[in-house]
Amino acid sequence: MRIYLDNSATSWPKPEAVYEAVDHYQRDIGASAGRGAYQSAQQAQRIVTETRAACARFFGVTDHNQVIFTHNGTAALNLAIHGVLRKGDHVVTTVCEHNSVLRPLQMQIDQNEVEVTYVDCDPAGYVDPAAVTDALEPNTRLVAITHASNVIGAIQPIAEIARIAHEASAFILVDAAQTAGCVPIDVTVEEIDLLACGGHKGLLGPLGTGLLCIRPGLENQICPTQQGGTGTDSLSESQPEQLPDKYEAGNLNQHALAGLGAAIHFLEQQPATWHQSLQLRTRQLLEGLATIPGVTTYGPTADQPRVGVVSCSVEGYDPQEFAAALDASCGIECRAGLHCAPRMHTALGTANTGGTIRFSPGWSTTAAEIDTTLEAIAALAAVPVH
Ligand SMILES: Cc1ncc(COP(=O)(O)O)c(C=O)c1O
16 A cells, blocks of 8 residues: 655656656657757657646746746756845845755855845744845845745745835745645736746646746846757857747756646646645644644644645654654655755754654545544554654
């Protein structure tokens, strides 16, 4: 038996159409997109363009060339952060961030005299927009914020924080790793300048995909972080200025992008009520955990704005030991530790106790699987090892 509850790391399983699209690309197309005039290369280019258009549609991006493909969410965040910041800039970010935001910022602090203010969150994981206002400086160029915590699931009031950033003439970068595909996002309506995410979590595409949506016009403010062949303007030894080539040097992960296109089509075909099933599983998990002696849960209740990322600790267990025991006894796969979010764990008080045990159900998780998980947690919690 295998119960996969680590969808916030990467989603599994994928919809059948995703496997089929990857397989079709690998077996029947196989050519490099944008490089050749022969038929399979043209077909490859069509598939990449269709996926780009699907992503643009999905996130409310008006011109699909403003969607830049990367190899994961981390690469998209690095492009945004290193591309936008200049020597001596100030950045406002939060304690809820993943290392994919914290570490590029640390490099900017170390090498580019950038200053960063880390805004706190409340015990449920929410950032107060007023605290973002208070953190602004005259030289704040960027407000970088995660849409939802990858430790406890709290969804931040992004539209309000975007408004605050813009009033201060700063850009807003939203790390949508945990919300893309799980929460509706419209970058135009919500006035998000830069939206970064992987394609392999809630978007249900394959690993090795990610994207950065850039507000039209903002590309003039973002330096490319790598240079190379694009199959266009090849006489010039400078990186082309037009999008997406400015930021897409070298071959893309095209078979995976074929899969991402199929995943977006799958998501678009689902009824508006589709997300309710994940919300129900999350509620079931939270309510079940609350009844188990020795279990402490962290973060928002089921009724607060949240995604399906649930963290807890169990008395008498190190989180890693507990996760390993769940896998060994029942094939339940979850993730324990710090989840690459050290400041979030410091805020929760779990940084020095090995972090938390994190469960993240996905689109295909059933109520029976959550029941089995809760029974297994209760059985282990009844016999603490320390
Ligand atoms: C909040 C957050 N940001 C960024 C990332 C990095 O995403 P990727 O694994 O696609 O590089 C993750 C991955 O878990 C995440 O949870």
